Amino acid sequence: MGDRTQIQQGWRRTGLWLAVVALFGLMPRPLLAAEEGEGSENISEVLIHHTADGYYVTLEPFVTIELPRLFLVRTPEGSWRLDVFGSTASALHSDRYVADYEGQRYESPAELEELIAAHHHLYAELHPREGELVLDLSITRHYMFGLIAALLVLALFIPVAQRYRKGIGRTTAPRGVLQNLAEVFIVFVRDEIARPNIGEKADRFLPYLLTAFFFILFCNLLGLVPNLGAATSNLAVTGVLALFTFLIGTIYASKDHWKHIFWPPGVPVYVKPILIPVEIMGLFTRHAALAIRLFANMTAGTLVILSLIGLIFMINALFGALAAWLSTLPSVLLTLFISAIKLLVAFIQAYVFTLLSALFIGMSVAEHGHEHHEHEEEGNETVVHAVPTSDEAQVAVHG
Amino acid sequence: MNLILAASLVSLEPGLIFWKSLTFLLLLFLLYKFAWKPILQALKEREESIDASLRRAERALAEARQIQAENERIRREAEQEAQRILREAREEAERLRQEELQKTRVQIQQMQAQARAEIEREKQGALDELRAVVADLAIQAAEKILRESLDADRQRRLVEQFLESLPASKN
Structure with missing residues (x-):
């Protein structure tokens, strides 16, 4: 009796804990969805953005922290260069990178500013103005x-x-x-x-x-x-x-x-x-x-x-x-x-x-x-094991 | 557009692969050096020591069982020995008692025989003495008779007197 109540209490506690974990897991998400998705058409986008990798960490509902960007670039002169920026925004502000977003290229500082203001720069693809991007070593959220x-x-x-x-x-x-x-x-x-x-x-x-x-x-x-x-x-x-x-x-x-x-x-x-x-x-x-x-x-x-x-x-x-x-x-x-x-x-x-x-x-x-x-040994073991099992079965039948 | 976005879910970013490999190697190294090695070593040692303790305990138990069996055997033997001694002692005592009884009986018989012989001798002595006394008295009576020149009546009287004076006993 005592055992059963203990188990029940244990289950209740586990259930409670699960509920708490689950609630914490889901609570900020409606908030974020409400914040970002003006309409239902944005939902799949939001969904994928939150599942996919990205160059930021969100601390919703407070801030979005941009992660450092690192680019290994091959310059036109043929040498290698590692560009390090504190964030995607600072990479774009440096004037050395352009952004591709939804098939459109943003090049001028004014365009880039607009992109950053719309928070789309985090989902944009960055390219160096000069030279060739060899490896994007940026730190990502994952x-x-x-x-x-x-x-x-x-x-x-x-x-x-x-x-x-x-x-x-x-x-x-x-x-x-x-x-x-x-x-x-x-x-x-x-x-x-x-x-x-x-x-x-x-x-x-x-x-x-x-x-x-x-x-x-x-x-x-x-x-x-x-x-x-x-x-x-x-x-x-x-x-x-x-x-x-x-x-x-x-x-x-x-x-x-x-x-x-x-x-x-x-x-x-x-x-x-x-x-x-x-x-x-x-x-x-x-x-x-x-x-x-x-x-x-x-x-x-x-x-x-x-x-x-x-x-x-x-x-x-x-x-x-x-x-x-x-x-x-x-x-x-x-x-x-x-x-x-x-x-x-x-x-x-x-x-x-x-x-x-x-x-x-x-x-x-x-x-x-x-x-x-x-x-072979295992085989023997299973054979040996099978005998008592059948005996047990027989005993069970007789019993 | 969503398809393009969805493709980002399964993208393999070379940068991430690079950093991830580096981090994982570092994690592997740090954990190996500072966590797994001491933990696994300690677990192994503890398991070995528990194993050894169990074996020791088993051995000690077996030893204890053996000692107990030995003690049991010794105790049984001692008990049997004690019983044997007791039995022997009892038999010995019985034997001694019988012997003593026999001896006493013989002694008593001897004493009885002695006593009987003594009585016989005493009786014989007494009879002899009586005979002597009777003879003396007869002689004295004869003397008296002889001295007082006796006639036949007197003699008879005298003899009667004498016979009367004799104690009335059979012997």
């Missing part, structure tokens, strides 16, 4: 979110590591919520993700898997914070993460891995020329899928939430204010529900990415003869 996530991970785990260094948790039990929580996840990644999928060599790749797991988790969770977003809802970010998995798998790949790709075993020789390209493609596609899966999941969550909120404004434009007011409740409840799902997805996607990374690394570092041996 980069900032990633950086915040990285700093949070550091801020969480370095103090935890200090405790272990001091001996708490080394010889004694871990103490405190932070250390216990951190340990639960670390041990989970080690025992449930790394070791079952990589095997003996798991501990060598554990630092990477842990870093990826916590970085992705924190990025995903930042997506639930108002004014921030998930850095993982950017394909470049997830692509870099997948690239790291790919590189690690390639650098530490065993001879058997390469043999498996370039001389697939178990098929006739005339099939091998067909299988080799397939294997090579598979190598790239599975890492690409790794990147796209995470990106798509995180982006979809944001888009769905923004769309549900946008629904109110669509209805406002189509059917008038009363209908819009009536639609707020279902819209907000749905958003709340999706926010809770996003919280769940934040953990699941971090887990899935780490799991698949471990799987791919495990596939490439596995030594074949050894692997076969292990498989």
Whole structure:
């Protein structure tokens, strides 16, 4: 009885917490939509602007902070130059850059001023007046979110590591919520993700898997914070993460891995020329899928939430204010529900990415003869296991 | 236009890739050096120490069981020994008692025999003495008779008197 009430209380508390998180997640967004979208035609634009990357960070409803712009430019004389500006506006004020916005080129200072005044310069494409833009190294909001996530991970785990260094948790039990929580996840990644999928060599790749797991988790969770977003809802970010998995798998790949790709075993020789390209493609596609899966999941969550909120404004434009007011409740409840799902997805996607990374690394570092041996052992184990299970079933039937 | 905008959702900005790679590498390095290494090391050490403690505890338990079994065995043996000693002692005591009884019986019999012999001897002595006394008295009576020149009546009287003076006993 006591247990049940405790569980119920726990659920109630969790629910409350979810509600608070979800509310915070969605509250500023209607504000922003109302502010920017004069009509429903702007909603999809607003929606995409808030999901896509950009050269600013918003602290709605207060300010929009422009991020520094960095351009690597090849001058007409053929030398390289790095232009650094504090913001997009200052880059345009410097008179060295022109802006392309909605297919129109803004060149004269007056035109540029107009563009900045309309706040469109942040969505414009910048080009140097002289020379050629080689690489746009500008800091973007998704980069900032990633950086915040990285700093949070550091801020969480370095103090935890200090405790272990001091001996708490080394010889004694871990103490405190932070250390216990951190340990639960670390041990989970080690025992449930790394070791079952990589095997003996798991501990060598554990630092990477842990870093990826916590970085992705924190990025995903930042997506639930108002004014921030998930850095993982950017394909470049997830692509870099997948690239790291790919590189690690390639650098530490065993001879058997390469043999498996370039001389697939178990098929006739005339099939091998067909299988080799397939294997090579598979190598790239599975890492690409790794990147796209995470990106798509995180982006979809944001888009769905923004769309549900946008629904109110669509209805406002189509059917008038009363209908819009009536639609707020279902819209907000749905958003709340999706926010809770996003919280769940934040953990699941971090887990899935780490799991698949471990799987791919495990596939490439596995030594074949050894692997076969292990498989046989596993097979035996399952056979041995199957016997008591059937016995149990029989016992259950008899019982 | 929306399609162009939507394309920005899946754009791969080289600048972001560059910064992200750099940041992630740095994060990996910092976490590896300052977080994962000490944490994983500590966890490993703790697990090993727990493992070792468990093994030690198991060994100690096995040892304790063995010692307990040993103690139990010793106790049982001691109990059996004690019972044996007790039994032996009882038997010994019984034997001694019987012996003593036998001895006493023999002694009593001896004493009885002695006593009987003594009585017999005493009786014999008494009879002998009586005989001697009777003879003496007869002699004295004969003397008296002889001295007082006796006639036949007198003699008879005298003899009767004498016989009367004798104590009235059978022997």
